Amino acid sequence: MSLSNKSTSSNSQDVKQVVSEQNVNQTALAGLLSSYHELNPSCVDELHEEPSALEFMRYVARNRPFVVRGAAVDWKAFLKWDAEYLLNTMGSEKINVAITPFGNADAVVFQGNIPVFIKPYETSEAFDQALGYIQQQEDSGQGQSEVKYLQTQNDNLRNEYEMLFADVPKSIPFARIALEQQHPDAVNFWLGNSHSVTSLHKDNYENVYVQIRGQKHFVLLSPVETACVNEKPLPAATYERRHTTESSGEVALSLRIDELAEKVPVAIWDPDAPDHNATPMSHLAQPLRVTLNEGDMLYLPALWYHKVSQSCGNQGYCCAVNYWYDMDFGGDFWAASKFIRDVALQTADK
Amino acid sequence: MSLSNKSTSSNSQDVKQVVSEQNVNQTALAGLLSSYHELNPSCVDELHEEPSALEFMRYVARNRPFVVRGAAVDWKAFLKWDAEYLLNTMGSEKINVAITPFGNADAVVFQGNIPVFIKPYETSEAFDQALGYIQQQEDSGQGQSEVKYLQTQNDNLRNEYEMLFADVPKSIPFARIALEQQHPDAVNFWLGNSHSVTSLHKDNYENVYVQIRGQKHFVLLSPVETACVNEKPLPAATYERRHTTESSGEVALSLRIDELAEKVPVAIWDPDAPDHNATPMSHLAQPLRVTLNEGDMLYLPALWYHKVSQSCGNQGYCCAVNYWYDMDFGGDFWAASKFIRDVALQTADK
Ligand SMILES: O=C(O)CCC(=O)C(=O)O
Ligand SMILES: O=C(O)CCC(=O)C(=O)O
Numbered sequence: 001m002s003l004s005n006k007s008t009s010s011n012s013q014d015v016k017q018v019v020s021e022q023n024v025n026q027t028a029l030a031g032l033l034s035s036y037h038e039l040n041p042s043c044v045d046e047l048h049e050e051p052s053a054l055e056f057m058r059y060v061a062r063n064r065p066f067v068v069r070g071a072a073v074d075w076k077a078f079l080k081w082d083a084e085y086l087l088n089t090m091g092s093e094k095i096n097v098a099i100t101p102f103g104n105a106d107a108v109v110f111q112g113n114i115p116v117f118i119k120p121y122e123t124s125e126a127f128d129q130a131l132g133y134i135q136q137q138e139d140s141g142q143g144q145s146e147v148k149y150l151q152t153q154n155d156n157l158r159n160e161y162e163m164l165f166a167d168v169p170k171s172i173p174f175a176r177i178a179l180e181q182q183h184p185d186a187v188n189f190w191l192g193n194s195h196s197v198t199s200l201h202k203d204n205y206e207n208v209y210v211q212i213r214g215q216k217h218f219v220l221l222s223p224v225e226t227a228c229v230n231e232k233p234l235p236a237a238t239y240e241r242r243h244t245t246e247s248s249g250e251v252a253l254s255l256r257i258d259e260l261a262e263k264v265p266v267a268i269w270d271p272d273a274p275d276h277n278a279t280p281m282s283h284l285a286q287p288l289r290v291t292l293n294e295g296d297m298l299y300l301p302a303l304w305y306h307k308v309s310q311s312c313g314n315q316g317y318c319c320a321v322n323y324w325y326d327m328d329f330g331g332d333f334w335a336a337s338k339f340i341r342d343v344a345l346q347t348a349d350k
Numbered sequence: 351m352s353l354s355n356k357s358t359s360s361n362s363q364d365v366k367q368v369v370s371e372q373n374v375n376q377t378a379l380a381g382l383l384s385s386y387h388e389l390n391p392s393c394v395d396e397l398h399e400e401p402s403a404l405e406f407m408r409y410v411a412r413n414r415p416f417v418v419r420g421a422a423v424d425w426k427a428f429l430k431w432d433a434e435y436l437l438n439t440m441g442s443e444k445i446n447v448a449i450t451p452f453g454n455a456d457a458v459v460f461q462g463n464i465p466v467f468i469k470p471y472e473t474s475e476a477f478d479q480a481l482g483y484i485q486q487q488e489d490s491g492q493g494q495s496e497v498k499y500l501q502t503q504n505d506n507l508r509n510e511y512e513m514l515f516a517d518v519p520k521s522i523p524f525a526r527i528a529l530e531q532q533h534p535d536a537v538n539f540w541l542g543n544s545h546s547v548t549s550l551h552k553d554n555y556e557n558v559y560v561q562i563r564g565q566k567h568f569v570l571l572s573p574v575e576t577a578c579v580n581e582k583p584l585p586a587a588t589y590e591r592r593h594t595t596e597s598s599g600e601v602a603l604s605l606r607i608d609e610l611a612e613k614v615p616v617a618i619w620d621p622d623a624p625d626h627n628a629t630p631m632s633h634l635a636q637p638l639r640v641t642l643n644e645g646d647m648l649y650l651p652a653l654w655y656h657k658v659s660q661s662c663g664n665q666g667y668c669c670a671v672n673y674w675y676d677m678d679f680g681g682d683f684w685a686a687s688k689f690i691r692d693v694a695l696q697t698a699d700k
Pocket of ligand 1: 320
């Protein structure tokens with residue numbers, strides 16, 4: 001809200017009230033952040049075996065993440081998913097590939113001064129070709145060419161990658177029992193290299209994420225930290241492959257605004273560049289950082305903001321599996337989280 | 351906030367903003383209430399046996415109440431606590447009695463136009479005398495004399511009423527296991543008649559409440575409904591017994607303001623008189639009502655507002671036991687509930 005000095009004495013009272021109302025919401029939001037951080041540890045709990053359903057439910061009740069080190073070391077996937085096995089199993093099966101110029105799928109890019117939310121170019125390729133490309137790019141360190149990420153997030157492990165699904169549990173026992181869901185809503189397969197970064201976002205799901213090859217680096221923010229992430233309704237855009245000139249055979253990725261798409265709120269603050277696009281609250285965030293090594297499992301609670309990057313070791317690819325269980329919209333968690341976000345958005349608007 | 355018409359054209363923009371900011375918080379609070387009510391049942395779940403620790407934890411996670419019909423029908427207390435047994439066991443043991451003129455302990459009373467928060471006159475009496483008084487008052491229907499309630503809420507069943515503690519479980523198994531607390535923080539004994547009403551308030555405890563004799567009528571409001579209950583910081587007062595005139599031997603209860611006591615926020619809206627002391631949000635409350643019959647158990651989740659009244663049947667007294675377990679201040683529940691209350695209080699201030 002802009003407050004000029006032009007107010008006459010007759011309205012200075014009103015103007016003070018405007019300022020104080022805005023302050024009051026900001027004070028309440030700051031109080032929320034400080035009490036949350038006082039009452040909660042500043043790191044992710046580490047377990048060394050899977051929790052029981054009851055132990056898990058205690059984490060769900062608190063909406064707090066944990067990592068189970070080595071939870072998947074007995075999984076067939078952990079024992080077998082080397083490149084050779086993946087190639088033998090998937091061969092030249094057609095699969096969906098997300099392609100971006102910089103590994104920035106579902107990210108914010110600036111068109112001049114205007115931020116837009118960009119979705120990857122999606123196309124179909126043979127699995128063996130895509131894996132070869134990803135590994136070769138990792139080995140050569142060639143970040144300048146197109147970055148490919150196999151990450152459709154549409155239950156692809158029970159569909160496109162069905163042949164690999166036998167190598168992982170159909171469901172995660174503690175989550176199945178605690179959440180009373182016989183099957184997860186989606187089981188996703190992720191394969192990429194260190195050039196792909198998933199930008200800060202949240203999902204309406206309870207997420208059990210298991211690293212199979214390479215490492216994943218998670219940066220996590222609780223839903224109560226919504227006032228820190230600077231969500232803005234951005235125009236949506238998609239990468240397209242176009243010929244660089246009319247005559248040439250060369251193609252390059254360029255951006256097309258989806259004129260008809262509704263604007264969706266996107267977090268434009270990046271906890272790894274905290275001085276840019278910050279809100280007055282961003283410096284009060286206390287991001288949790290955790291790295292998953294091969295065989296580790298993360299419980300990422302519903303509505304937590306997460307940014308995810310990866311490193312690949314000598315296999316030239318990172319690969320993971322995750323289980324999305326429906327979150328519980330009952331009780332007060334969802335309604336209260338939405339309320340905090342509503343107040344944060346309207347306070348930022350001023 | 352009062353908005354006069356005196357604002358000049360130069361500041362009408364600011365004034366509009368004041369109004370819209372206030373509206374915006376009210377809209378957010380109304381949105382919270384409507385999404386909460388859309389996503390949750392409008393009645394208390396009824397179980398017919400005690401839940402497992404895991405089932406209980408699902409209720410804790412949602413912060414939702416339930417009642418278990420007949421949960422205590424095997425308890426010694428349920429089988430034995432008739433007047434004769436109580437008198438034989440407690441005899442003329444001295445116990446603490448809360449005395450009020452109208453059964454209104456911890457309630458709001460008006461001193462002229464000024465609301466104050468009144469605490470009962472507390473004194474020590476022989477158990478047999480107090481019980482006799484309570485029963486006789488109930489039988490005679492004489493509401494006009496002093497009302498007595500045995501309700502110290504200070505773990506009295508493990509202290510003053512120790513001789514009765516053997517007749518109830520030391521802890522409630524599902525709560526002990528789920529909440530990882532070997533012993534409750536307090537176990538309270540309540541004995542009174544239909545003239546006592548406990549006014550709307552909340553506690554920082556997970557509460558398991560068990561009715562032994564008579565009926566209890568609970569009116570419940572979720573912590574997200576805080577904007578409906580009109581909490582106001584009130585001066586505290588206590589009932590005192592004073593001689594009615596200097597010379598007479600007669601005593602009567604009168605009110606003394608505790609000048610040194612800090613003002614504490616007290617809910618002044620009563621869901622049973624919804625048109626009085628209402629906030630602009632009160633009509634959006636959806637109070638849950640549940641009656642406990644003899645042997646029934648209620649899980650009353652932490653921070654829920656509750657108003658409690660009772661009826662006694664032919665025994666002439668109502669008697670109950672409750673277990674307070676520490677609530678979990680971790681996770682986001684406590685911090686988020688406090689935030690909603692902060693916004694509600696400041697919006698009401700305008
Ligand atoms: O692994 C990634 O790149 C992102 C994971 C993610 O966003 C999710 O599991 O929801
Ligand atoms: O039984 C009553 O009168 C009140 C009960 C109560 O407020 C409680 O258990 O916290």
